[in-house]
Amino acid sequence: MNKIAVIYESKYGSTQKYAQWIAEEVNGDLFHCSKVNVEKLMQYNVIVYGGGLYASGIAGVSVITKNFESIKDKKIIVFTVGLASTDRKEIFAPIVEKNFSETMRNSIKFFHLRGGINYKELNLIHKLMMAMLKTVITRKAPDEMTDDDKQLLATYGTKVDLTNKNTIKLLVDYVKS
């Protein structure tokens, strides 16, 4: 029987929520990334890692990339959680390229899920980063703005929750396959 680990890093809770849903559905053991080392990873046949997206980086993903040599023959799944629309391949291909070597990309299966944001609870650095992003978007010509840009401007400063349990289905089916 497959032993499945679901590991996550989550700054404000969206990725944690998805990781909990996924662990329940696949009957996996759930861990925060800080509780995992290579010895722990070696105890599992299937490793699911989820991290929030921060300026195209995947939070905590070094637990996978640093230990990749030891775990490369296992079934590895990485899911990202961000605000960007998940049907926009042009957004996610560079993120995957930036965070993983070609060898890693060839053996890891990726999924992208939508998270949320509550501007009131952001730390100061994240508040400043979002303010800078807003300025950049505001300077774009209207016809250059993507739907994601428009949504960010429309909801800036508020609370948005795009998490949806139904969107884990493809990932769960893949883990179980």
Ligand SMILES: Cc1cc2nc3c(=O)[nH]c(=O)nc-3n(C[C@H](O)[C@H](O)[C@H](O)COP(=O)(O)O)c2cc1C
């Ligand atoms: C400073 C900052 C940078 C972000 N960068 C991205 C990004 O590059 N792409 C994206 O889709 N979402 C981005 N987001 C949105 C987060 O990924 C989203 O809020 C996600 O739900 C965070 O998950 P977590 O709360 O589990 O960490 C960013 C949010 C903040 C605050």
